[in-house]
Amino acid sequence: MTLALATSEVVNAWNPEIAPHINSTLVPHKETVYEILHSTVGRIRIGIARLASDEEYADKLIHVLKSLSFVTNVRINLAAKCVAIDYEGNETSQTQIQQLIFAAIRGAEQVVLLPSAIFEELEEEIVGFWDWFSDALKNIMGVASLAVGIVLVPVPIVPGWPLILFGIYCLSGEQK
Secondary structure (H helix, E strand, O other), X not given: OOHHHHHHHHHHOOOOOOHHHOOHHHOOOOOOOEEEEEEEOOEEEEEEHHHHOOHHHHHHHHHHHHHOXXXXXXXXXXXXXXXXXXXXXXXXXXHHHHHHHXXXXXXXXXXXXXXXXXXXXXXXXXXXXXXXXXXXXXXXXXXXXXXXXXXXXXXXXXXXXXXXXXXXXXXXXXXX
16 A cells, blocks of 8 residues: 555545545554553544654654644653553544544555655755845846946946945855
């Protein structure tokens, strides 16, 4: 089963038309033992023994739970082996919300998280491109202003000196 299918089943299950058709056997998973430790309207705390020994699963669980549209906050305490989930909901939908959270707990095993190094590398490339682009734009503006300013210096009606000064400023490279 692909990542998209496993996650979309959990996310799309919030739709009342889709929820009855979810088959929990579609997502193969390791046995994840969990129990409700505390539950009120808008908040549930669930004990998951696996959290103490599997930080990767904890990261996946946070990602999956935060992707649910009704979840507002997720906190995991590895030492206490529990997850606290704040959500928007009322008394009538609490059972349905709990079922979706349980499906997310079972389906978190199937999530594939990309390493953060990929995003850091991408960010460096974007910043590098932006630096190059802004330098190129300053050079183009500097050359154009300098050229137009030089052409306008002999014309008495339009002063060219401000354009020449702006062109020199753009080409000087001391703006950073």
